[in-house]
Amino acid sequence: MPVPGHVGSDYERLRPDFRVIRDPYAADKRVMLVPAIRPDVALVHAHLADTAGTLLLEEREDDALLAQASRVVIASAERIVPTDLIRRAPTGITLEGLHVTAVVEVPRGAHPTAVRGVYDIDERHLRAYMAAARDNATFKTYLDRYVFGPRAHDEYLDAVSRP
Amino acid sequence: MAIAISREVRDGETVAVGTLAPVPAAGVLLAHLSHAPRARVFIFNHEDYWPFRQGSKEFYDYAQRGNFDLFFLSGGQIDRHGNLNLITIGDHDHPTLRFPGGAGSAMLYYMARRVIIFRMDHAPRIFVERVGTIASPGSSPPDVVRPGGPWKAITPLCVFRFDAATRTLVVESVHPGITADVLQRRTGFPLDLPTPLPVTPPPTAAELSLLRGRVRESLAKAYPRFAEAVLASR
Numbered sequence A: 001m002p003v004p005g006h007v008g009s010d011y012e013r014l015r016p017d018f019r020v021i022r023d024p025y026a027a028d029k030r031v032m033l034v035p036a037i038r039p040d041v042a043l044v045h046a047h048l049a050d051t052a053g054t055l056l057l058e059e060r061e062d063d064a065l066l067a068q069a070s071r072v073v074i075a076s077a078e079r080i081v082p083t084d085l086i087r088r089a090p091t092g093i094t095l096e097g098l099h100v101t102a103v104v105e106v107p108r109g110a111h112p113t114a115v116r117g118v119y120d121i122d123e124r125h126l127r128a129y130m131a132a133a134r135d136n137a138t139f140k141t142y143l144d145r146y147v148f149g150p151r152a153h154d155e156y157l158d159a160v161s162r163p
Numbered sequence B: 001m002a003i004a005i006s007r008e009v010r011d012g013e014t015v016a017v018g019t020l021a022p023v024p025a026a027g028v029l030l031a032h033l034s035h036a037p038r039a040r041v042f043i044f045n046h047e048d049y050w051p052f053r054q055g056s057k058e059f060y061d062y063a064q065r066g067n068f069d070l071f072f073l074s075g076g077q078i079d080r081h082g083n084l085n086l087i088t089i090g091d092h093d094h095p096t097l098r099f100p101g102g103a104g105s106a107m108l109y110y111m112a113r114r115v116i117i118f119r120m121d122h123a124p125r126i127f128v129e130r131v132g133t134i135a136s137p138g139s140s141p142p143d144v145v146r147p148g149g150p151w152k153a154i155t156p157l158c159v160f161r162f163d164a165a166t167r168t169l170v171v172e173s174v175h176p177g178i179t180a181d182v183l184q185r186r187t188g189f190p191l192d193l194p195t196p197l198p199v200t201p202p203p204t205a206a207e208l209s210l211l212r213g214r215v216r217e218s219l220a221k222a223y224p225r226f227a228e229a230v231l232a233s234r
Helices: A063-069 A083-087 A123-132 A136-148 A153-161 B002-006 B022-032 B055-064 B105-111 B180-185 B205-219 B224-231
Strands: A019-023 A026-033 A041-049 A055-057 A072-080 A093-095 A102-105 B014-017 B040-043 B070-073 B077-079 B114-118 B150-154 B158-163 B168-174
Touching (some): A063 A093, A063 B055, A123 A136, A136 A153, B055 B105, B205 B224
Antiparallel strands (some): A041 A055, A055 A093, B158 B168
């Protein structure tokens, strides 16, 4: 697909899959084409979902586009609710279940990032992550404690709630 | 810096401020609350100034149409030709430093009519002769659609303007108290400084009062910590 700009940048050198062609609609101009991104699997987190996979997604993000580009879409949601609650929601982007492979209820599933209007970023945890990520040994400790240690989401939430 | 940015905003224009840009946001708010009341203003994540409801795609599509008269970009490195590096320094596959990525900058730098480059620090490792990787070039040949490009670069030390003829950043003014010697030592490419060196007009009492009052209150909706830490009266 064509993208404005980009021509003459180092994307031309670094991304051989980005092509620069003569603009077929303006012969004296060049334009950059980029290939569509086709993920095998997309993981998206929704504010709300129903059991048919209808999702209510954050309106500032592009999760609906991501889901439509992907072969398999696994959606987690803060709450599974009756469909009419999604239809009546005043804000957010609705995505129909036809784009969604599986849906699972995961409260606080965006942690340590935020779900706007539900809970804020866990700044303390993110600072701990940043400190841990500075070297391999401390990062391994982080992974063991928060990623490989907890056997399920409630154990993860329990682990992150302890200082 | 916020006040220097504010003075670049023209009434009636469409002006947008992207992510992680509290100082441009403060400058644009200051302009909107003073000399540019009819500017159409967009500030990312500000409830009063961010009407996009269909993801960031809606914003980028709007920008791609060339709707923005003024936008703000930064770079991990910025060179004398206005090239911005948001990608890597060193061998791309084994970089000495990796930046977050160009995101939309390689489109916005072309499609926004005037782009102000901003950096909160001014050092030789940032303002370099030649960036390691060009995420967004400062200028383009005539066979590239480019209605926009660099206009000014504003730092804690000075205001550069982008000279279209030589395609370079040239010093327009230094902020009060900054000498030519300091500016040159903290810039990684040779500066051709005019004599006498013009000085950025200092902030007026009215500008400072507005900045610390209504601008701070509004800015807190998008940047609460910054508004409190930097603009609250001490």
